[in-house]
Amino acid sequence: MSGVEIYLIEHYDEALEDLKAFCRIPSVSTDPAFREGILEAAKFVAHRLKKAGFINVELLDTGGHPAVYGEVISDPSLPTILVYGHYDVQPPDPLDKWLTPPFEPTIRNDRLYARGVSDDKGPLLIPILVVEAYLKTEGSLPVNLKILIEGEEESGSPHFETTLERNRGRLASDLVVSADGAMWRPDRPSMTVASRGMAALDVTLNGAAKDLHSGRHGGSAPNPIRALTKLLASLHDADGRVSVPGFLESAKPLDRAILTAIDAADFDAYAYYRDIGSPKPDPIENGSQLLVRQWLEPTLEFNGIFGGYQGPGTKTVIPSSASVKITCRLVAGQKPNQVIEAITRYLETNLPAGYSLQIERHGPGSEAFSVDPDLPGLLAAEDVLSELLGGKPLRVAMGATIPIGTAFRKHLGAEAIFFSFSTSDEDYHAPNEFLRLSNFRIGLLAWARLLGRLADHPKLEHADR
């Protein structure tokens, strides 16, 4: 075991305190009420980078929430790694379902519970602690390392691409290693080599100019809930697949390599539905079908719906509006703009008389992503996991979206791998989010070894350097 690894083990308690302090900051990016928490979290990251020994630490103005940058340049002849993470978190509601408050980190059964601990505060803190360990013990890193921690990932990263574009020179690197991502299953080491894209929009239907009495006006007044449910009900077929015309335009055929991995995964559909606590829906017959749906088929999910009275008892009202929040997961080939346009066109065409329609789009969206299967950085990461966890990790896709892959390729010409120590069952968009502390500890050792191996990573030619 190297001096770096010994240092990390000896300083684990301090690392845990750092993580708790980070998790106490309510850095919800989607809700303006949390603006202060966002700024506090950005400053926390900058402070922690400086303390670890990073230089040129800076809050980058993005036009939205700031991104945090820092670097440790050891030797221009060494490869340059750009580490990515995000300090913003999902909203914590519904608050009443948390066993302990979302911003009061609490350990139970070697798990740390807090909003954002798994996505992405724990995983992003790991490389910072590893850099600190290298600098304290060896005085330098085996690679040049830059780090970019954004604050709008949970809002769809609306300013991320322009930030990359504006900072191309400073961010130039040979490989991006994302601390965001999540391992697929707690019982099976994996590397994520593909992810779905995303497009997000809110749809509001307006009826009368104000809420009306449902007795006096019932039968004659437009009811936006009725019209909205009729419209929404026509967006999927009986099997739950999106049936909006044009939605699948440009989608590529299913990826054969991922289909092969799915068959190798031998996934248990019944165990999945037992885990999430619902009976198996009819259209999904087995584990392979289920993974195809999760990894390789696009979705149009209703994330929230609201309109009218929601309190106890009865309020006999016909509401003046009803809304739904939608996110779509996209597969290879689908363009966010095309998808949003297809949905908009469909809703406009099918809007019944008596209603008006408002569509609000959130962010530019992102296309699906996949990693080059022969990428040296991917192979290095797999070797590290094999050493530490035993056995070659499974290459998997993920249903969730990591838009950064495409963005780094486009703006920096650099490929990205996902090297995260969160696990996808850690409730990171739900109440009682947690991080397995065993994975936090393994992550520290794994990143230490990965930086060592990446010393031999081939260098790109960077015009901007």
Add this chain to the structure above:
Amino acid sequence: MSGVEIYLIEHYDEALEDLKAFCRIPSVSTDPAFREGILEAAKFVAHRLKKAGFINVELLDTGGHPAVYGEVISDPSLPTILVYGHYDVQPPDPLDKWLTPPFEPTIRNDRLYARGVSDDKGPLLIPILVVEAYLKTEGSLPVNLKILIEGEEESGSPHFETTLERNRGRLASDLVVSADGAMWRPDRPSMTVASRGMAALDVTLNGAAKDLHSGRHGGSAPNPIRALTKLLASLHDADGRVSVPGFLESAKPLDRAILTAIDAADFDAYAYYRDIGSPKPDPIENGSQLLVRQWLEPTLEFNGIFGGYQGPGTKTVIPSSASVKITCRLVAGQKPNQVIEAITRYLETNLPAGYSLQIERHGPGSEAFSVDPDLPGLLAAEDVLSELLGGKPLRVAMGATIPIGTAFRKHLGAEAIFFSFSTSDEDYHAPNEFLRLSNFRIGLLAWARLLGRLADHPKLEHADR
């Protein structure tokens, strides 16, 4: 003009202050958070009855919110009138749409704005003030008068029938005059002779045991919003009529007399949609069709829908449940139990695999009601309105529900008429509820004259007296 009427005119300013004080009490019956307001309002009514000269004033224990009772017995040989009203009000939300706070009564343009002022605090205060005027000026009433003011009308009156049943002796009367009801239009005096019934229920669909990440689980996990919208979309046909099998069981054919009144009303559908601020929906072609929908056809209205994330921005979650609040308006012949059973059966039969269903019913519901067209009390009331407002009032039906008609007939053997001075456009289930003060003033005179005319009302034989 009688001494009673002069007294009412001279004491109008005090009457208005009484009404404002009453409206300051937040007596929302559907929400337990307002329990104190409910009790305060009941005590306000009891106090005001005593001050007016009522005796045997009492808060009746109903099993729910108390009802308030009082009486003025002049002479056992005179007919006995039972006055009905309710002191509870609708919830005030959405609060941000009120120009002035709902429980801070404010006059603008000779209208008093406050939650409950039109439904039913203003209208119910009128007969109390009239009784006081009689007792102050003449020392007695031309009839025996009992009053029953309930506190659960906006919650579907769940304990009203048992309260009537338990107090049959005390409440025995020859005619019920309801201060609740509302005139149909501000420009046309009317008597309401029929109303729709009601049945209320909440429907919740549950999917997974907890909220899930819409990226990781999208495509495989059940989405209760998707399933709920599919189910709800199948409850109405393309013309907006309820298509649930069994829903119309036992419904009687359309009432010919009301159809005749509808043709006489010459109702302007385009003006209606201009007033409520929405374009005309396709299925409704003219004013007569519109009134048939409002008065004579049953509805199944969605009063509220909710599930998942409702905040700003995006939350990529698949919620564990989604709910809808439903009230149905029933026509003659429909039974609330049959209607609820038909809906429940339909939802259970059509529930897709992967979901569970919860149905919560609110109150017993009520059947549709109609007044005997030759009822002497109805004719007396029409005469009073003709005198005061000029021209015979139109006999109209109403889409809203006044369950008391059927209840008084069933438990007391007494017929009821509606003699209210609220108007149905006064936003009484919406923000900025108001009462036209001109109608408050006319109502005082009208009730004074009505009591005089009812001195000749035929007496029923009451076994319990």
